Amino acid sequence: MSVDHRTVDQRWLADLRASLTDDFATQTARLRELTELNADTGDPSEAHNQAALLAATRRNIEQITGALSRITDGTYGACQKCGKNIPAERLEVLPHARFCVPCQEKHNR
Template sequence: MTNFTAVRASLSEEFALQTARLKEYTEISADTGDPAEAHHQAALLSATRHSLEQITGALRRIADGTYGHCERCAGAIPGERLEVLPHARYCVPCQRKHHG
């Protein structure tokens, strides 16, 4: 059984880290005139925003009691998967179907 209190604390800590990272990336996003640097900055911002969305979703699922259940088949997501990927929304078979 997954310890939701520990998961929530870990996700909340990661949320704070990613939020600080997003703020930092946003503040240093000055245009240097280098297209490669602009592309790199955009990629960092996008990845950080995506991470925050995943974390927020997991925290919401913990709060509403659906954490650990597949959003597609409603089956249990194995604890081992949640340990590796705490924001997992799907069990492995459904994840494969979802992303081909």
Template sequence: MSIDIAATDPGRLAALRAALSEEFALQTARLKELTEITADTGDPGEAHNRAALLAVTRRSLEQITGALLRIAEGRYGRCETCGAPIPAARLEALPHARFCVPCQQRHDG
């Protein structure tokens, strides 16, 4: 089922914006915490894990920022490739989704 998010309840969009903003704040705090860790234990595995956590957190912040921007611009819930509405179930699972499933599959190659 596809929905036009622009035509849905404005309260739902406001709640989504609030949830994304809260997640943004949490991820920002996590990134700050990870970048402030200066203790080098000499364990290459620990350094690798920290680097991976930093990368994932930064990617999460990029995705949240993009979703908030699309909401502000009125483009949220539409596929960036074909312009079709992104199904509600996909947006519930991935609020930062930029593409419908067929376009995402083509994008991933």
């Protein structure tokens, strides 16, 4: 089953938007916390872990923001590479997915 990005269920989309908005708030708070805790302990591995957490949190925020933008402009559920509908199962697992699986595989190469 695919999500037809042109006729997607508006209630499902509203629920998704609310969920993504909550996730955005959570990730933003996490980023603020990680930034404020950016104390140098002198431990190189701790600095590396901190940098990795900051990068992952920023990436999560970018993905959530992108999904929210696609919902707003009506392109949510369409592959940004080929334009085909992204399967609903993929969007349930990865609500921020920008590509269908074949295009994602090509993108990762």
